Amino acid sequence: MRYIFLLLFSAQFWLTVKAQDTDTLARNPLRKYVGYYDVGVKPGKPFFRTRAYIRENNLYIIFDSDQDHKLSLKEGHTFGFEFDSAGLYSLGFHTDGDKITGFKVIRPRSEWPTDLYGQRNEALDKYAVDTEAQLLFTTKSPHFTCHYSAVDTSYIHGILTTLESNYKSLINSFELDTIGNTTIRIYPNQEIYHNAVLTPGAPAWQMGRSWSKNEIRMLSPLVARQTTGEDINVNEVVLHEFVHCIHLNLVKDGTRVPGWLWEGLAMYKGCCLWTDLQGLDYIQNKKYPSLKKIENDRSYQMKYDLGYFLIDFLDKQYGWDKVLQLVAKNGDIKAVLNKSSKDFEAEFYRFLEKNYLHIN
Incomplete structure (x- = not known):
C-alpha cells in the first residue's frame, strides 16, 4: 500500500467523448507533429516530458502538471496557444526534411525568465494519443x-x-x-x-x-x-x-516540497497509518535516517515509512499551528522550531521509541 x-x-x-478514427488520424497533416518530447529550459537538458496528440482533427499539447492546450497554426511550423492569464505563447517545431525533431516555446518574459526546448523522443511516439x-x-x-x-x-x-x-x-x-x-x-x-x-x-x-x-x-x-x-x-x-x-x-x-512533509501530511490528514515500524529493520536496529537521507531516498520508501510519524510528532509535541507554519515555510525546521535538524531528528526518534517502539 x-x-x-x-x-x-x-x-x-x-x-473528450469520442474515439478517433485511426485511418482519418493517419491521414491528418498534423500527424507529423504527434509525439513525446523531452523538455527543459536549456537545449539538450530536459527534466520533464510533454505529449503532442490529435483530438478531433486538432493538435493539442500537454506539459507536466498542466492543462491540455489546443494549438492554432500561425505560419510554417509555428503554433500558438493561450496559457492562463499570461497571454499567447509561440511554439515553433524544428524540422529535418519532413521529420519533426523538436520545438521551442517562446514564453512571455513578464511571466517567465526562460523559454522551453523540446527534443523528440521517438521511442515514445506510439504513446502520443x-x-x-x-x-x-x-x-x-x-x-x-x-x-x-x-x-x-x-x-x-x-x-x-x-x-x-x-x-x-x-x-x-x-x-x-x-x-x-x-x-x-x-x-x-x-x-x-x-x-x-x-x-x-x-x-x-x-x-x-x-x-x-x-x-x-x-x-x-x-x-x-x-x-x-x-x-x-x-x-x-x-x-x-x-x-x-x-x-x-x-x-x-513549482515548489519542491520535502517528501517527508508532502507524504506525511497526506497520510496524517487524508489517510493513513500504513506502516508497521516493527517491520522496518533500520528502525529496529536504531539506524535512524536523517531528514536529508529520507529526502534523498530514491525509492521514496522512507518518506512513506516515516512521514506519518513525523507529522504525528509535530502535531502532538508542538501543535497543529506549527505544522501549518512548516507548510508555509516548506519544511524549514530552523525557521519554525528554532532548532537544528539534528536536534529535531533526535527529539523525533525519542518520541518514536517511547510512543511506537515502547523503548524507555
Whole structure:
C-alpha cells in the first residue's frame, strides 16, 4: 500500500467523448507533429516530458502538471496557444526534411525568465494519443467532478461521498475556506493512466497522482486491485491525493516540497497509518535516517515509512499551528522550531521509541 502514490505538481484538463478514427488520424497533416518530447529550459537538458496528440482533427499539447492546450497554426511550423492569464505563447517545431525533431516555446518574459526546448523522443511516439478518449462518463458533486470509463461506474458514488463528507473539515484544518472545484480523472488501464501523467512505461506501483492543485489523476480501482492483489480502499486513496491538492494550494507553483512533509501530511490528514515500524529493520536496529537521507531516498520508501510519524510528532509535541507554519515555510525546521535538524531528528526518534517502539 505505501508505494501506490506518485507525487509532482499542478494543472487542469479537458474531457473528450469520442474515439478517433485511426485511418482519418493517419491521414491528418498534423500527424507529423504527434509525439513525446523531452523538455527543459536549456537545449539538450530536459527534466520533464510533454505529449503532442490529435483530438478531433486538432493538435493539442500537454506539459507536466498542466492543462491540455489546443494549438492554432500561425505560419510554417509555428503554433500558438493561450496559457492562463499570461497571454499567447509561440511554439515553433524544428524540422529535418519532413521529420519533426523538436520545438521551442517562446514564453512571455513578464511571466517567465526562460523559454522551453523540446527534443523528440521517438521511442515514445506510439504513446502520443488522446488519453481522455475513453472517459465517457461524468458525475458531479458540490465540490468535485469525476470523469471515468464504464469499468469504474460502481466506485464513483463512494468516492464522491467520501470526499464531500471530509471536504469541509480538511480544508478548514488548513485554514482555507475553499479550493474551488476539484476534478478526479480515473483511467481504465495502466498504459492509459501512465500516459495521462506523461510517464509511459512507469512501474506498476504508480497508480495515483495529484496532478495539480485542483486535479487528481488515478488508475481504475478495479485494475489497481487486480494488479496488487490487495483490497485497496479507493476512498482512502482519493482522500490522500486530495490532501496533496490542498497542499498545492498553500505553496507557490513549482515548489519542491520535502517528501517527508508532502507524504506525511497526506497520510496524517487524508489517510493513513500504513506502516508497521516493527517491520522496518533500520528502525529496529536504531539506524535512524536523517531528514536529508529520507529526502534523498530514491525509492521514496522512507518518506512513506516515516512521514506519518513525523507529522504525528509535530502535531502532538508542538501543535497543529506549527505544522501549518512548516507548510508555509516548506519544511524549514530552523525557521519554525528554532532548532537544528539534528536536534529535531533526535527529539523525533525519542518520541518514536517511547510512543511506537515502547523503548524507555
